[in-house]
Amino acid sequence: MITKTAWKNVWRNKVRSLVVIASVAVGIFAGVFAVGVMNGAIDQRADDIFENEIAHIQINHKDFRSNNDLVCNIKNVNSIRDQIGAMEEVESVCDRLFVAGMANTARKSVGVNIIGIDPREEKYVFGLYKELEPGTGDYFGDPEREELAYIGFDLAKNLNIIRYEITDEVADQLKTAGLPAEISGGIRKFTGKRFDNEKSFKKAMRSVLTEDQEKEYGKLILETSQTFRERARFTLTFVDINNHQTGGVFRVGGIYNISNSMYESSYVFVRDHVIRSLVELPENTAHKIIIRLKDVDDTKAVTMKLKSDFPELEVLGWREIQPDMALMTDMAEVMYGFFMALILAALAFGIVNTMLMVVLERTKELGMLTAIGMNRKKVFRMIMTESVFLSLTGGMVGMLISWIIIRITSARGINFGSMQEGFEAMGFSSHIYPDIGIGFFFIVTVLIIVTGVLSSVYPAFKALKLDPAEALRTE
């Protein structure tokens, strides 16, 4: 009966209760949705790291990470790889050569990590081959072309391999994409002119676009106008195992784009036997053995086993390779909980205020209830239940709305295009697919109940202090 009365009491002053419910709903929606976006971004980043950058476990020579020296390589790599590949938890395994060097074109030189890979084996461990920018090549598709390299989008921009050009075809594409005629007319004056880098192209566009037009259509124009120098040539220079300066001429066989500008600008992939012969590394050696597991949760156990099987090598799980990501995923739930607790703490003041008004308005009624035999515990419970109902109703509405919005946006994603550079500089995609586990809704529900209970404590104590005889005299 107390629960039923508390629920009915919530609706005694409909407008006031609806205002509180709405504020809780908005607060919870904002919090849950923001957490959904953050969680989606972190999950995407984690997936990208496993899929494109580090996989789950890496093995290298004990001194490789500190020296980064070609001689710090793993011997008998084929047998080690076969042994690891036979483990039940392992899905696939590959090895890589790592050579520090410079990528050079006629106009630019950029420091890079040159990775020697077997493209066929790599496909089983990494999904980087799927990130090929359309029209830029075919990921080592031509077995006859030994000099092919797979480079990142940002490196391609830095080396001026990506250019910008307004052609009639580009103008038509922009028109189809919805570019207004007056803008289209303005940029047509650059037809036939080629821009070697993004900076000079943007400068030219600014001369014909207003600030608002640039904000709205700048990215579309930039992306549509991109052209690639097919099979563009560039050189890679480095030192060989004997510390002699050497290098080779390579051609771009494909450009990958993974929303991590730092990775894109520094990792160049070439065929392992090509780089091996250039640096004069012996056969059956590698700098890293990289392992993809069937289940990422087995990382710790498999790492421990490999450490005991290969004590002379350094075995690193993804947490040790990317400690910042490990910290982020470990702290994520705590951070989300803390974030929601902060929002609820702010909302709690509104609930306390409402419940204080409730006690004040019902002084006489509370006096009557005590007079007819409702003890302090039950009075406390009734006020507490009312406060919990008030916050929980708002919370449920907020969670329902956020769940619906997250469901919709998780399918389509949210494009933070205007902040793309900032996101990609941190390794995050600017197109985020919000996502949140059902467990988080459970945590939020518990937090809402706790907020409701805590918000009722002071008003309930006020109610308990009432003298029934005096309360009954109030009008």
Added chain:
Amino acid sequence: MKVLELTNVHKVYNTTHVEVHAVNDVSLDFEEGEFAAIVGPSGSGKTTLLNMIGGLDMPTEGKILVNSTDLSTLKPSALIDFRMRNIGFVFQSYNLIPVLTAKENVEFIMSLQKWPKRKKDERTMELLEAVGLKDRVDSRPSRLSGGQQQRVAVARALASKPRFVLADEPTANLDTKSTETLLDIMEKLNMEENITFIFSTHDARVMKKARRVITLEDGKVVSDERRK
């Protein structure tokens, strides 16, 4: 059998400048089944006396025994429990819970005592029938007239089968017809269930029905008249 004994009861309120003697050396006994009215002008101490009998207020001096229990010896929680089981209250302004129906208002006290549902339903219907509101069980107080609300209040007061009912000016807000109906119902319940009724009133109609009339003046009993 005595259900209530008041011995040399005093109640003094200390205000900033003066000491107000609201009840002054009152000694009274009430037998089971009495239908008594405490009368007197405003400020004579009727409500204060009723509050002390009901354990809502404590005397400054003297002793009140309800069913041989000295209320001043009970802890606050035990006192609330004692009130719930032994005393029914009817208030001048009805004081029903506005969000509950007539039935739920009557059931409320039984729910606090965790009565089984069937027993609770039977008792509620029996009481609402006794006060003539069987057809208004699902009406909220706002849908009932003042007289009907006070009848629900009487039914609620009797719900947990108390030994006596204290009614503070129960007819003050009622018209003549509603007053008569209410008094008839209370008298009938008094006769049939042998429940002691003690009213505070200055309503002549209530005084006329009462079988005992105690008159207070300045906190003192000036007359105690029993009628047949």
